[in-house]
Amino acid sequence: MKKKTSAIVVIGNEILSGRTQDANINFIAKAMTKKGIDLTEVRVVPDVETLVVEAVDLMRSRYDYVFTTGGIGPTHDDITAECIAKVFNVPIELNKQAHQSLLDYYKDPEKLNDARIKMAMLPVGAKLIKNPVTGAPGFQIENVYVMAGVPNIMRSMLENILPSLEGGIVLHSISVATNLVESKIAGLLGDTQAAYEGEIDIGSYPTFYEGIPKVSAVIRGADKALVEKIASDLQGNFKAMGGSILEVVEL
């Protein structure tokens, strides 16, 4: 079975200006890993039609699933629905189901002003993604899932999407952290990677914890027993090289 792939397109000037620290990429990334789907690329683009259309169009042709976040609210800078319509070369229409969802949420039809109605103007063929928080839905066309940028809304939309995605073999990961410096263990990690090429994937992530260097070797693979064996071997090797084991975490 070929592993399914995915990409995220984050739409929003506020991430690019530094005003907002993105919180959605990491959340979606973790959900994909848990589901056994590769997250292969992420793009952050501004609220500029040409760049949004280009990114979504390329990602949808290249990967199995594309998630967008941001730009589906009621204001003038919310252009995602129009962009997605351009990508699929379909017009925008008042989506009856989305309109009803907004009516249900706002109760009083008088409250449904033009700005709010805009949130029900979706590309023809859009299937709704439920938004339990504010009533304004996300939507799906083919392999593109359009979600809100506000993290708690995005999360509940993603929860609604996940069961419908075809997952893959879930990888097991163990992170072994040592106080040895990265250059000291580089040869060992490279040799181990070479010996198990195709079966496991070893990453090396140096950090500083309170000024003291620390390296986490992350072993990832479908075969849980093999991942555990290599994690255990590495711990033995690190100790033999005079290092301490700071932490062993199953991810």
Place this chain on the structure above:
Amino acid sequence: MKKKTSAIVVIGNEILSGRTQDANINFIAKAMTKKGIDLTEVRVVPDVETLVVEAVDLMRSRYDYVFTTGGIGPTHDDITAECIAKVFNVPIELNKQAHQSLLDYYKDPEKLNDARIKMAMLPVGAKLIKNPVTGAPGFQIENVYVMAGVPNIMRSMLENILPSLEGGIVLHSISVATNLVESKIAGLLGDTQAAYEGEIDIGSYPTFYEGIPKVSAVIRGADKALVEKIASDLQGNFKAMGGSILEVVEL
């Protein structure tokens, strides 16, 4: 004067697997805003040569400055230097200055094992970016700046780069937060944007603070007095619409 543009290419499986929450994009984004340079695109790609080369090559042809983070350490999964060499179609060589920097850092030449030497193997023509933390330098070729992924090292490398970049007109931003819902103020914000098109840029960012919806209208422009005037007008309008002003922040 045409505004300078920039892009970031984040290189790292650990961001895409969700293991690590990226902290570099937001830091670079803020630095660019402060310097008056547009950050126009961000791409996150895995440690896969074809994808790294494709992203850097496109970004460098499209934008004035390209910053990469990640993949310049001593281990087998650190492939950024090779990728950048491919982008510029030059070979990799032992960079004498980088070698010296490592010697200075490690003091004892015997400590400079193969893995560490790898960190001095740079594309021909690379100019070094000083790394005061561990001695392993970043480097620059033309408009591409290659930095470490570890946040504190990336930050000190960026500090060394910033003075050499050509900045632009610094934009002034004021954020006005109100308890009015976004759809209620959408018309006002759209009209205001239309009236000052080209002079200012208005963004609208809904959030939930302890479950209560809140919207920040961010006014951004080169003319500080105009930004202040519009921020003040919006506050008046929000109050006239029955809203409260939760916060006014100069960004």
